[in-house]
Each structure stands twice: as structure tokens, then as C-alpha cells.
Amino acid sequence: MRIDFVTLFPEMFEPIMGASILGRAREKGLLAWSCVNPRDFSEDKHRKVDDRPFGGGPGMVMLAEPLAQAIDSVRTKNTRVIFLSPQGEPFDDRKACELAKTDHVVFVCGHYEGVDERIMSLFDEELSIGDYVLTGGELAAMVVADAAARKLPGVLKKEDATESESFASGLLDFPQYTRPRVWRGREVPEILFSGDHEKISAWRQDAARAATRRKRPDLLSRA
Numbered sequence: 001m002r003i004d005f006v007t008l009f010p011e012m013f014e015p016i017m018g019a020s021i022l023g024r025a026r027e028k029g030l031l032a033w034s035c036v037n038p039r040d041f042s043e044d045k046h047r048k049v050d051d052r053p054f055g056g057g058p059g060m061v062m063l064a065e066p067l068a069q070a071i072d073s074v075r076t077k078n079t080r081v082i083f084l085s086p087q088g089e090p091f092d093d094r095k096a097c098e099l100a101k102t103d104h105v106v107f108v109c110g111h112y113e114g115v116d117e118r119i120m121s122l123f124d125e126e127l128s129i130g131d132y133v134l135t136g137g138e139l140a141a142m143v144v145a146d147a148a149a150r151k152l153p154g155v156l157k158k159e160d161a162t163e164s165e166s167f168a169s170g171l172l173d174f175p176q177y178t179r180p181r182v183w184r185g186r187e188v189p190e191i192l193f194s195g196d197h198e199k200i201s202a203w204r205q206d207a208a209r210a211a212t213r214r215k216r217p218d219l220l221s222r223a
């Protein structure tokens with residue numbers, strides 16, 4: 001999977017996209033990403049990428065042309081261009097799986113009050129990571145990139161097989177325990193020491209259902 005981030009702040013990406021599992025995915029050649037800066041496509045002598053909104057009002061709006069040129073500089077035949085915004089379709093695990101099958105994704109990160117509406121015609125999709133507002137689209141783009149990248153074959157260790165986890169099953173994860181056996185007076189459920197893997201599996205399924213009913217009943221009432 002190849003990702004291009006269209007961003008005015010490329011320095012935000014290496015600390016997140018270069019660390020931990022995503023860093024290893026890059027080393028293994030499973031994930032490649034780079035940044036393209038719309039400022040490099042500004043035709044203005046001051047490298048301006050924003051201007052005041054027609055109709056008045058506070059703040060600035062991102063110019064369409066530098067954004068369009070940045071996108072076109074990385075676009076190929078099978079590129080999916082995704083815009084992150086509070087107005088987007090809600091991002092979820094199903095979309096993450098779908099995205100993981102995409103060869104080349106371009107994430108466009110907005111700033112200021114937003115972008116000139118006419119740029120929307122260049123986007124294949126508009127996504128939101130939740131009902132809140134961020135100072136820029138960069139964190140949202142990295143959230144989506146992380147959720148998709150960990151679905152790529154070979155990115156996670158075998159043990160972390162994504163099929164058994166939360167959301168693939170429609171349920172929250174079952175509770176996990178590790179050493180010590182007693183921590184601050186709290187014991188690990190006895191059944192986990194039984195060695196009976198069928199019983200453990202059944203207990204975990206029950207525990208997952210109970211956790212979902214308690215914390216996210218909305219997930220149970222979905223189809």
C-alpha cells in the first residue's frame with residue numbers, strides 16, 4: 001500500500017508513521033508513504049496557500065489551485081483521493097478493511113477554516129473520524145492510515161490476527177490478564193488457568209458479550 005499525504009505540515013508525520021508497527025511495516029516494504037506540500041505549488045511570490053473567504057467572515061480558506069496541483073502531482077490511474085473533514089462519512093472498521101485493499105491512497109489534509117468548495121470534485125471520498133473538530137486534517141489522516149495499515153497482510157504478528165479482534169465480530173474485545181496472578185488484591189478469573197481451551201473460549205465470548213452490553217449496547221442492536 002502506498003500513501004501520499006497532501007499537507008502543509010509534513011513534519012507531523014514521521015514521529016507517528018515512522019514508529020512502532022507502522023515503522024516496521026515500512027522496513028518490511030509493506031507500506032510506503034510520503035508527503036506533498038501544496039505550498040510548493042503556490043504561484044504566489046510569498047508562497048501563499050490561503051485567502052479570505054468571499055462573503056466575508058473570520059479566518060482563511062485554502063486556495064483550490066495549490067491543492068489541486070499537489071494532488072495531481074501524485075495521482076495515478078488507480079489512486080483513491082480521500083478528504084478528511086468533520087463533514088465526512090463516518091470512518092469505521094469496515095472502511096479500514098476496504099481501504100487496505102487499495103493500491104494507492106492520497107489523504108488531503110485541510111487547514112484554516114477549510115478548503116474552497118470547488119476542490120471537492122477532485123475527491124473520491126470525504127471521511128470523518130468522529131464528531132469533533134481538529135485544528136487540521138493531519139491527525140485524522142494518520143488515524144485512518146493506521147487503521148488501514150494494520151489490516152495489511154504481514155503487518156501484525158500472527159498472534160494479533162485481526163479476525164479474532166473487536167469489530168470483526170461486532171463485539172468489543174474480551175478482557176485480558178497477565179502476571180501477577182493477584183494484583184492489589186484482584187485475582188485473575190480461575191478459568192484462565194484451567195487449560196481447557198474450549199471453556200476458556202466460551203468464557204471469553206460471554207465476557208465480550210457482557211462488556212458490549214454494558215459499554216456499547218448500540219453495537220448489539222446493529223443488524
Ligand code: 4H6
Pocket residue numbers: 084085086088109110111112113114115127128129130131132133134135136137140
Ligand atoms: C476540512 C475542513 C477532520 C478539514 C475544515 C478534519 C475534524 C476531522 C478541516 C477543517 C478536521 C474529523 C480546519 C475546520 C480547522 C476547523 C481540518 N477536523 N477544519 N472529524 N479539521 O475527521 O478549523
